[in-house]
Amino acid sequence: MAKSILVIGATGNVGMPLTKMLSENGYDVKAAVRSSTNVEDLRALGVETIQADLRNFFSLMNAMNLVEKVFFAVPFVSNFxxxxxxxxxxxxxxxxxxxxxxxxxxxxxxAIQLARWHRSIEREMMKTxxxxxxxxxxxxxxxxxxFNSGTIGDHSSFYLPLGEGRVSYIDARDIASVAYHxxxxxxxxxxxxxxxGPEAxxxxxxxSTLTNVLGKEITYCGITEEESRQMLIEEGLHESIVDARLELYQxxxxxxxxxxxxxxxxxxxKSPYTFEQFARDYKERFSR
Structure with a gap:
C-alpha cells in the first residue's frame, strides 16, 4: 500500500496552504487534527483528517500508520x-x-530562549x-x-516594542511552498x-504599507518592554512564553x-511575497 504524508498543524498558517498544495498536486496527504478543530476547509480539499492529540503519544502513533513523511508545526505554548x-x-x-x-x-x-527550545528539539531529531x-x-x-488586526480594525493602530528595528518578515505561504518541495x-x-522575506x-x-492598502491611516505605536509584557500577560500567555516573546522582540x-x-x-x-502583496491578499482580515 502506498504511504502518505501527514501534516501536523494542518489548520495553521503554514499547515493549511501546505496541505492544499499537496492535495491539489495529487499527493496522498492526511491531516492530524484535534477533536475540537474545525475541519471543514480540510474536508473541502478532500483531505483525510485523523484525530490526534499532541499530548497523547499513542494517538500520534495511530495517525502515523502507513505514513512515510511527517511535517509538524507545534504551537508556541509552555509545553512546546x-x-x-x-x-x-x-x-x-x-x-x-x-x-x-x-x-x-x-x-x-x-542566543535566546526560543532558539534554545527549537535547537533542543532539532538535536533530538538528529539522534533518531x-x-x-x-x-x-x-x-x-x-x-x-x-496578533494586531484587532487594534488595527478598532482604532487604526498597533502596538509593539520594536522601535525602528527592521525584520525580514516572511509570508507563511512561502514557508508552505518550501515545505512542499x-x-x-x-x-x-x-x-x-x-x-x-525579500525585504527587511x-x-x-x-x-505605511497598511495605510496605502487599507485606505485609512494606520499608526505604529512603539511601546516599552514592560508595557508589552503587561499586554501579553493580559492575553493569558504563560510567563515563560511572555519572556521568550520579549527576548525575540529585543x-x-x-x-x-x-x-x-x-x-x-x-x-x-519563485520570488517570496513582499509585505505589500501580503497586505493586499489579507486586506479583508485587517478590515474586520
Missing part, C-alpha cells in the same frame, strides 16, 4: 518541548522515514536516525493579522533552511532579524 518530543518518538515507533520541522530563525546560535529537515523562518507576516523532492535530507522593514514601514528591535536569504527562491523557483 514535550509536545514536540511526542511527535519525534511517535515517528520513530511508527517507522516514519522523514520528519520536517518548523523551527526558528537562528536556532543554531541559541530518521531523515530530517529543519525550516527556520523569520517572523511571519501573518502575525500582524493574528522538501516533502516531494529529493536532496533535502539533513538540511536546515533559513527562510526570510520596520513597523513604521508596515504601518532581537528585532536591535536589528538582528534583518538578514535576507535567497532560500525561498532557490528551493521554489
Amino acid at each position: 518541548i514535550p509536545l514536540s518530543m511526542n511527535v519525534i518518538k511517535a515517528a520513530e515507533e511508527a517507522g516514519v522515514e522523514h520528519l520536517v520541522k518548523i523551527s526558528g530563525s537562528g536556532a543554531q546560535y541559541e 536516525g530518521l531523515h530530517y529537515t529543519f525550516l527556520r523562518p523569520n517572523s511571519f507576516m501573518q502575525n500582524f493579522v493574528n 522538501v516533502l516531494t523532492e529529493k536532496g533535502h535530507d539533513g538540511q536546515a533552511y533559513e527562510l526570510t 522593514i520596520s513597523c513604521a514601514q508596515v504601518a 532581537l528585532n528591535r536591535l536589528g538582528y532579524s534583518a538578514a535576507i536569504t535567497n532560500t525561498v527562491t532557490d528551493i521554489t523557483g
Whole structure:
C-alpha cells in the first residue's frame, strides 16, 4: 500500500496552504487534527483528517500508520518541548522515514530562549536516525493579522516594542511552498533552511504599507518592554512564553532579524511575497 504524508498543524498558517498544495498536486496527504478543530476547509480539499492529540503519544502513533513523511508545526505554548518530543518518538515507533520541522530563525546560535527550545528539539531529531529537515523562518507576516488586526480594525493602530528595528518578515505561504518541495523532492535530507522575506522593514514601514492598502491611516505605536509584557500577560500567555516573546522582540528591535536569504527562491523557483502583496491578499482580515 502506498504511504502518505501527514501534516501536523494542518489548520495553521503554514499547515493549511501546505496541505492544499499537496492535495491539489495529487499527493496522498492526511491531516492530524484535534477533536475540537474545525475541519471543514480540510474536508473541502478532500483531505483525510485523523484525530490526534499532541499530548497523547499513542494517538500520534495511530495517525502515523502507513505514513512515510511527517511535517509538524507545534504551537508556541509552555509545553512546546514535550509536545514536540511526542511527535519525534511517535515517528520513530511508527517507522516514519522523514520528519520536517518548523523551527526558528537562528536556532543554531541559541542566543535566546526560543532558539534554545527549537535547537533542543532539532538535536533530538538528529539522534533518531530518521531523515530530517529543519525550516527556520523569520517572523511571519501573518502575525500582524493574528496578533494586531484587532487594534488595527478598532482604532487604526498597533502596538509593539520594536522601535525602528527592521525584520525580514516572511509570508507563511512561502514557508508552505518550501515545505512542499522538501516533502516531494529529493536532496533535502539533513538540511536546515533559513527562510526570510525579500525585504527587511520596520513597523513604521508596515504601518505605511497598511495605510496605502487599507485606505485609512494606520499608526505604529512603539511601546516599552514592560508595557508589552503587561499586554501579553493580559492575553493569558504563560510567563515563560511572555519572556521568550520579549527576548525575540529585543532581537528585532536591535536589528538582528534583518538578514535576507535567497532560500525561498532557490528551493521554489519563485520570488517570496513582499509585505505589500501580503497586505493586499489579507486586506479583508485587517478590515474586520
